[in-house]
Amino acid sequence: MCGITGYIGTGDCSTIVAQSLKNLEYRGYDSAGVALRNGSLEVYKQSGTIDDLTVPSMPSATCGIGHTRWSTHGAPTDENAHPHTDCTGQVAVVHNGIINNYEMFKNELCADHEFTSETDTEVIAHLIENALADTNDLREAVEQVVSMLKGSFAFAVTAVGHDGIVAARQDSPLVIGHSEDATFLGSDVTAFVEHTRTVTFLEDGDIAHLLEGDVTIVNGDKLVDRERQTIEWDADAAEKGGYEHYMRKEIHEQPRAVRQALSGRVDELAGTVDLDLSLSQEYCNSLDEIQIIACGTSYYAGLYAAELLEQYADVRVSVHIASEYEFRGDRDPWRTLVVAVTQSGETADTLRALRKAAGAGTRTLAVTNTVGSTIAREVDDTVYIRSGPEIGVAATKTFASQITTLTLVTIYLGRQRNALSSTEASNILEKLTAVPSAIQQVLDTESTVRRIAEEFADGDAFFFIGRRLGHPVALEGALKLKEISYDHAEGFPSGELKHGPLALVTDETPVVAILTEGTNADETLHNVKEVESRGAPTIGVTSATDPNPVFDTTLTVPKVGLMEPVVANVYLQLFAYHIAKRKGRSIDKPRNLAKSVTVE
Numbered sequence: 335m336c337g338i339t340g341y342i343g344t345g346d347c348s349t350i351v352a353q354s355l356k357n358l359e360y361r362g363y364d365s366a367g368v369a370l371r372n373g374s375l376e377v378y379k380q381s382g383t384i385d386d387l388t389v390p391s392m393p394s395a396t397c398g399i400g401h402t403r404w405s406t407h408g409a410p411t412d413e414n415a416h417p418h419t420d421c422t423g424q425v426a427v428v429h430n431g432i433i434n435n436y437e438m439f440k441n442e443l444c445a446d447h448e449f450t451s452e453t454d455t456e457v458i459a460h461l462i463e464n465a466l467a468d469t470n471d472l473r474e475a476v477e478q479v480v481s482m483l484k485g486s487f488a489f490a491v492t493a494v495g496h497d498g499i500v501a502a503r504q505d506s507p508l509v510i511g512h513s514e515d516a517t518f519l520g521s522d523v524t525a526f527v528e529h530t531r532t533v534t535f536l537e538d539g540d541i542a543h544l545l546e547g548d549v550t551i552v553n554g555d556k557l558v559d560r561e562r563q564t565i566e567w568d569a570d571a572a573e574k575g576g577y578e579h580y581m582r583k584e585i586h587e588q589p590r591a592v593r594q595a596l597s598g599r600v601d602e603l604a605g606t607v608d609l610d611l612s613l614s615q616e617y618c619n620s621l622d623e624i625q626i627i628a629c630g631t632s633y634y635a636g637l638y639a640a641e642l643l644e645q646y647a648d649v650r651v652s653v654h655i656a657s658e659y660e661f662r663g664d665r666d667p668w669r670t671l672v673v674a675v676t677q678s679g680e681t682a683d684t685l686r687a688l689r690k691a692a693g694a695g696t697r698t699l700a701v702t703n704t705v706g707s708t709i710a711r712e713v714d715d716t717v718y719i720r721s722g723p724e725i726g727v728a729a730t731k732t733f734a735s736q737i738t739t740l741t742l743v744t745i746y747l748g749r750q751r752n753a754l755s756s757t758e759a760s761n762i763l764e765k766l767t768a769v770p771s772a773i774q775q776v777l778d779t780e781s782t783v784r785r786i787a788e789e790f791a792d793g794d795a796f797f798f799i800g801r802r803l804g805h806p807v808a809l810e811g812a813l814k815l816k817e818i819s820y821d822h823a824e825g826f827p828s829g830e831l832k833h834g835p836l837a838l839v840t841d842e843t844p845v846v847a848i849l850t851e852g853t854n855a856d857e858t859l860h861n862v863k864e865v866e867s868r869g870a871p872t873i874g875v876t877s878a879t880d881p882n883p884v885f886d887t888t889l890t891v892p893k894v895g896l897m898e899p900v901v902a903n904v905y906l907q908l909f910a911y912h913i914a915k916r917k918g919r920s921i922d923k924p925r926n927l928a929k930s931v932t933v934e
């Protein structure tokens with residue numbers, strides 16, 4: 335995830351800004367840069383690591399902004415690195431998030447502004463240049479520009495001839511640090527935690543003017559007074575936003591991750607999605623089959639998507655564990671689309687399967703989190719899931735983002751193939767846009783889930799059951815638990831219990847059942863009774879309004895239609911996390927596992 339930093343004060347500005355970039359390194363990035371202001375503006379930026387970036391000592395500089403970039407618009411190149419400047423080189427901008435309507439502005443501005451990058455950020459610099467010609471007040475210019483932009487973002491600007499830094503927050507975090515002789519800015523407190531622990535968290539819609547030892551914040555047309563807080567976290571905890579583990583932080587980032595996946599891509603009323611795909615209507619209609627290839631959690635996201643694609647895009651779908659994939663010679667490569675689902679974009683098994691398919695002449699599409707990854711570079715089309723970097727080895731937020739993105743792909747194909755009416759598409763989009771707040775409701779019950787996890791932690795083994803869309807979530811729930819707690823956990827389609835696994839069920843084997851929309855809950859309920867009569871403790875994860883008393887414990891899922899199992903999965907993530915924590919496991923780096931599996 336990109337990181338913003340800023341400093342204004344009497345200290346050694348260039349060293350402080352350069353160090354703050356190092357502090358933000360943990361967020362993941364592929365390029366970095368700073369802009370330092372003395373009388374003029376000096377910009378240093380480049381792709382690669384912060385160690386590759388030379389920021390010269392500049393004792394005359396009193397104000398600076400910096401950035402670590404995780405690519406979303408445009409490859410990780412020197413030109414696309416932030417800060418971005420206007421035509422005069424007097425305005426510098428660093429930015430996180432996505433500007434949905436940047437193309438419209440870029441098209442308009444192109445006539446008399448020269449663009450030097452492929453980023454959405456650069457339009458902000460040019461728009462501020464224009465606004466400054468009107469107002470000559472940096473804060474007012476930023477206010478004007480913010481009112482024109484659509485999307486979820488945070489940015490910071492400094493400009494020659496204007497004091498301080500102006501920062502704007504819209505859906506993407508920003509925090510200000512206060513010390514006696516300086517003011518700091520960061521995407522999180524890690525940016526400056528060694529200098530001050532007195533902070534102000536900005537809220538959505540805030541525009542802050544940072545001066546040395548002074549800050550003014552406006553929201554809309556009101557001056558606002560945000561409370562200063564004292565952070566007790568040490569630098570390690572600060573990197574994790576105060577969470578003890580990246581995994582828990584990333585579980586809690588899911589509402590934002592899902593919002594980012596949807597941002598600027600959906601027209602809920604019209605029932606359409608825009609994914610910038612080059613798949614023509616004729617091609618979509620000619621498709622006989624979609625083959626999804628993936629591993630682990632991404633494979634389960636693929637299983638989920640398969641049911642949606644078959645139902646709403648009316649196309650046959652097969653889902654393959656990438657290491658088992660053989661492109662079948664009896665399929666017509668021209669009528670088959672191969673979709674690689676991969677967080678990292680580097681998984682060797684997925685890459686090999688993809689190359690096999692591409693070698694047979696098949697069209698390929700990647701659904702990935704990683705701009706510039708090998709898989710993103712090798713496919714015909716890519717749709718990014720926009721989760722931001724996931725640092726915990728166990729995938730969490732990317733599962734939710736993958737399913738969200740694959741649902742958008744489903745709607746795109748369904749509309750192209752005339753298999754989905756605009757009304758049906760609108761209904762699905764309405765449910766999708768409700769997912770972030772539904773996930774938040776689940777996250778708000780974390781203390782209850784922790785208590786339940788601690789109660790069941792000593793089970794001999796754990797079984798997760800579900801049907802249809804509940805099945806991939808049962809598999810994912812079991813995978814999460816086994817990965818980080820090292821307990822034996824298995825996921826099954828509920829109907830399979832009686833064909834073997836039931837022999838393992840005792841009063842020491844908790845069974846977690848997914849019973850939401852899209853999971854044939856009534857049928858799973860019969861299976862729950864089967865395990866209960868063998869003494870197994872049961873946990874029902876359900877959206878039923880009158881939960882069946884059959885369960886020992888019930889966790890309630892907000893109603894969001896076919897997305898309910900994704901929301902149910904958040905309970906399973908928290909359940910796994912708290913069991914692993916109780917057992918003192920190495921949660922972010924489980925034994926024997928790697929985040930990016932680049933060997934076959």
Ligand code: F6R
Pocket residue numbers: 629630631632633675676677678679680681684727728729730813814817929930931
């Ligand atoms: C599980 C997990 C793995 C990955 C798998 C595929 O928590 O993280 O199962 O999902 O290794 O990785 P990507 O999605 O990067 O291809």
